[in-house]
Amino acid sequence: MASHKYEFFGPPGAFVVTTSISIITYLTYFLLTPSGSPPPAFLSSPLTYLQTALSTSSLFxxxxxxxxxxxxxxxxxxxxxxxxxxxxxxxxxxxxxxxxxxxxxxxxxxxxxxxxxxxxxxxxxxxxxxxxxxxxxxxxxxxxxxxxxxxxxxxxxxxxxxxxxxxxxxxxxxxxxxxxxxxxxxxxxxxxxxxxxxxxxxxxxxxxxxxxxxxxxxxxxxxxxxxxxxxxxxxxxxxxxxxxxxxxxxxxxxxxxxxxxxxxxxxxxxxxxxxxxxxxxxxxxxxxxxxxHLGPLGVLSVLAINGLGYYIFRASNSQKNLFRTNPSDPKVAHLKTLQTKRGTKLLISGWWGTSRHINYLGDWVMAWAWCLPTGFGTPLTYFYVVYFAILLLHRERRDDEACERKYGEDWGVYRRIVRWRIMPGVY
Known part of the structure; x- marks a missing residue:
């Protein structure tokens, strides 16, 4: 059993993740209220509030x-x-x-x-x-x-x-x-x-x-x-x-x-x-x-943030998909590549020369645009931004490990050329 490399800390982690994500879906219902998100009663006594909410609610x-x-x-x-x-x-x-x-x-x-x-x-x-x-x-x-x-x-x-x-x-x-x-x-x-x-x-x-x-x-x-x-x-x-x-x-x-x-x-x-x-x-x-209510300035600001995120996300994903499906297309044929021993090529210029997962950055910028319209009355509506950042970081690590197994020494060469994981100049 020890020879198998587990993700998520193995069976105990799988149990914890399965349980916690289910609980979180219920919390989104009980903690979003007109009187506060979370409500004052939860902040003063979380267990009592949840026990009362569950006892007075029909779940099924x-x-x-x-x-x-x-x-x-x-x-x-x-x-x-x-x-x-x-x-x-x-x-x-x-x-x-x-x-x-x-x-x-x-x-x-x-x-x-x-x-x-x-x-x-x-x-x-x-x-x-x-x-x-x-x-x-x-x-x-x-x-x-x-x-x-x-x-x-x-x-x-x-x-x-x-x-x-x-x-x-x-x-x-x-x-x-x-x-x-x-x-x-x-x-x-x-x-x-x-x-x-x-x-x-x-x-x-x-x-x-x-x-x-x-x-x-x-x-x-x-x-x-x-x-x-x-x-x-x-x-x-x-x-x-x-x-x-x-x-x-x-x-x-x-x-x-x-x-x-x-x-x-x-x-x-x-x-x-x-x-x-x-x-x-x-x-x-x-x-x-x-x-x-955001007003004109608030609307324009959020539109700009979402537009930037969407442009990075869609342009980078489209470039990668086009390169994988039709590398001779003029839109991607000029891009620099790294030839691997597997016979495949890795992009090292264009969007994918700036970072190994530049699409994740665009996705995360869009996440902010989805949350900012809710204002700053509660941290709960920004749960998505935090969760999504953790998800993307974990997904990047998983993909990096999978590519290292897949490409071997070539992946080390690629990482030295494309240094940044997600955000150019930062990470």
Whole structure:
């Protein structure tokens, strides 16, 4: 057992992470209130406040669980019936590549169009759908937790089936708990041959649900105050654009570490389907309870920050994806590269000559633009900035270790050429 190199401090770490991320999703509900975030009662006696809140709250609601299952099933159906090209992924460790049906943008546009139609037809902000989502937010958190645990367990059991299937390197440890958490199988496809559950969950149900929750929170603000603040509009625009942009550039996800290297276990399942929609919508939920008005100068400042972050993020990611898929394209053919003994080339100029993960910097700058519209009345809405920084630092370390194993001495040469990890001149 000692010979296996664990991430997250092994099985104990997997247990702590699994437990803590679930608890945090509930805390986002109980600590965001109109009387303070966190409320004064929590600050004076945290345990007493949480015990009282739990004892007076209904955590489980079967119709809400059924609603999420129907929503998840509907996204699967749209993946099947909507048009989309079958695109090959990267060559994997077994020398083969998988095919992926790409229609995430069509899926999200279909869902948003149906919701827009229902909203206009059935009464705007007072439509029962938006009211239900707001009133049953706590029940939705429980539904997502239960679904993620169930799906992770199914995936683990499914990965034990006989016959050839590609396992992830990190998911073959001696610990069943750790393998359940990190994921045994690389690309499970238990339903349809083109439906890779990992890439499906990465881009579809959770990301779209994030925006649905944002809209629900916006409708609550409109319903209770009679207007929508400029801060709420900005956060919705930024995050909505981020999701639609991710769906538009769906092919780029096929070359990410999540798809090519990581197994599909509870870490990614929960991150995609529960953590993302619940914690990433904190800003709009806070603004629904505590409206903030930015004014023209505030709006322009936040727009500039988001524009800078998006430019760095999208331009660098597009350059990398184009280089990987069509290195002879004039847009990237002139870039300097380092030839490796593996036969592949590493970019050492352009965006990727400034730092090894310049895209992470753009992503983090955008995170500030999503949080600043909430003002400075609470630190909780800046949870995303702090968490995301930790996530990016950890992801960079994981990627660096994986590349060192992959490229050997060439990676040391590359690191001496491209010195900075994320932020040029700083880190």
């Amino acid at each position: 609601h079967l119709p809400t669980l059924a609603l999420f299952l129907a929503y998840f099933g509907f996204t699967v159906l749209l993946q099947y019936i909507l048009p989309g090209p079958l695109v090959p992924g990267v060559v994997l460790a077994n020398g083969k590549h998988n095919l992926y049906k790409l229609n995430a943008l069509y899926t999200s546009l279909t869902i948003f169009s149906l919701l827009a139609g229902a909203t206009l037809f059935f009464g705007g902000a007072n439509w029962v759908g938006w009211v239900y989502l707001w009133d049953h937010h706590l029940h939705l958190i429980t539904a997502l937790n239960l679904f993620c645990i169930s799906l992770s367990t199914f995936l683990y059991i499914y990965s034990l089936r006989p016959g050839p299937h590609l396992l992830a390197e990190g998911g073959t440890s001696p610990s069943p708990l750790f393998n359940w958490f990190i994921g045994r199988e690389l690309n499970p496809r238990p339903l349809l041959s083109f439906l890779d559950l990992k890439s499906f969950c990465e881009l579809r149900p959770g990301l779209t649900l994030w925006i649905i929750l944002n809209i629900s929170n916006t409708m609550h603000q409109l319903r209770t105050t009679g207007s929508i603040t400029d801060s709420m509009i900005l956060v919705n625009l930024f995050q909505g654009w981020y999701v639609l942009d991710s769906h538009f550039h769906e092919p780029a996800v096929l070359t990410t570490m999540d798809i090519t290297t990581d197994g599909f276990g509870h870490m990614l399942v929960f991150g995609d389907l529960a953590w993302l929609p619940i914690t990433y919508s904190i800003q709009t939920r806070y603004l629904a309870l505590n409206p903030v």
